[in-house]
Amino acid sequence: MAEETYPINIWINEERLEKLQAAGLASMTKEVLAGLKVLAVPNTAEQRDKVLKLFTMAKYDAATTRSIENMPRQVKDQIFDLIIKKKSLDVMSDFIKSVEK
């Protein structure tokens, strides 16, 4: 059984896609609904718990999507910007640290 990644789903519009392409990360997206692309940003179980604690409106949807949902758009924007900056999906540790500061 694959290890759970507790992802935060960042949905991809044209603007985000262009940035991903420029960063060479476009292939990290996957198609979910009729061509709609999503970038699933992985978290460890520990990171998931920290995210849920830091952003109290967020919830982990264990029943349907198995992802962290209800994250504010601005927060997702910050995570996305960090992905572009680091050219990697492995950003949650840095992101959490920056919020905890």
Next chain:
Amino acid sequence: MEMIGHGGKEIVERILPKDAAIKRVAEMKAAKVKELDVRLQMATEVIDIAYGFFSPLEGFMTKADVESVCNNMLLADGKTVWSIPIVFDISEEELKKSGIKQYDEVLLTYTGNPFAIFDVTDIYTLDKKEVAMKVYGTTEDKHPGVKRTYQYQDKFLGGKITLLNPPKINEPFTRFWLTPKQMRERFKEKGWEMIINHQTRNVPHTGHEWLMKGAYLGAYGSMMVDKPRGGVLVNAIIGSKRPGDYIDEAIILCQEAQGKHGYFREDTFLTTCSLWDMRYAGPREAIFHACLRTNLGCTHHMFGRDHAGVGTYYDPYDAHRIFNKVPEGSLGIKPIFNLDWWFCPVCDEVTYMGLCGHKDKKASFSGTLIRSIIQDGVKPPRRIFRPEVFDMIMECAEKYGFGNAFVTEDYLKNRQPVFTIGPLK
């Protein structure tokens, strides 16, 4: 015009004409009749009762009705199907302070203005845990209907209601609020013989759209197609909200957008709303919805997967199966049961569980997924979400939702009320 509602009874509006109401209030004030100011929950149901949305109920339930509803899913007459108690609660302290006794005539006020006459014929208590178990199938207060039941005060008043002061329905809901009588008049104007109700508390994605279209095609049957003889009525439930729900304004305006932008012909589509606080009672709420929409004059009612359910309290198709337990002929509306609609990447279309053979490849319209996309402000492909509907959500978020299409504490605190009761003059 045919005005027969649920239980085969004529829809009666319990409303005093304005002049008579002004006179009656003056008399009641002079006689120092007891007064009670009601909260939004109760005011909503006073309005529903007075206009016949809850026909044949003419008031709040007596203990005999509540017990019969809980035990047998029937009113105390022993023959009319009814599934959810409609009760008026009051605290012991308030009851004592007001001095209300059985057979008193009480003047109800809302936001301080005269509102309705309540002829109290019964004062009683209820075992709330027992009510919760029988209506909701659980006693867990995590269930929103159970929570509401537990939050009721300890005493209940039963008796008839007469509205004195009609509500002013505020924008943008004004054009969507039609009383059962007005609804039937509108159907007549449209020439509809078949009216399929779509119950909703969501903004529509194409899964919903196809649910309605499928029901329309199925129900139209062998009727002649020379002119539109039927249509889909979207009757959105507008009522108490929980953080994270879609805001009411987005629900109603996005539903309307489907007709405005041609995804349904305007002569086969109508968007309206009813005032009701969802109880999330699953199967029992399905029966209630059938009664409500019978009163609106609908001939068919759609019931999808997990209709009016919450969490994992009900099996996804309990709300279908409960109709087998209702005596034949006791509901004046025909249920249309639906399985899931999903997007199939192989068929490359929105399709139906009962038809599509690519179940392992399906992309479900999970509410959480759609919400996640909307929260990101990302416009989904038009096969999933109509662009005009998406634009309307964003507009509503700005105009009514304080920047959010979903209910927030800010929205709950500062939103414009759906209706107001002004001074009676």
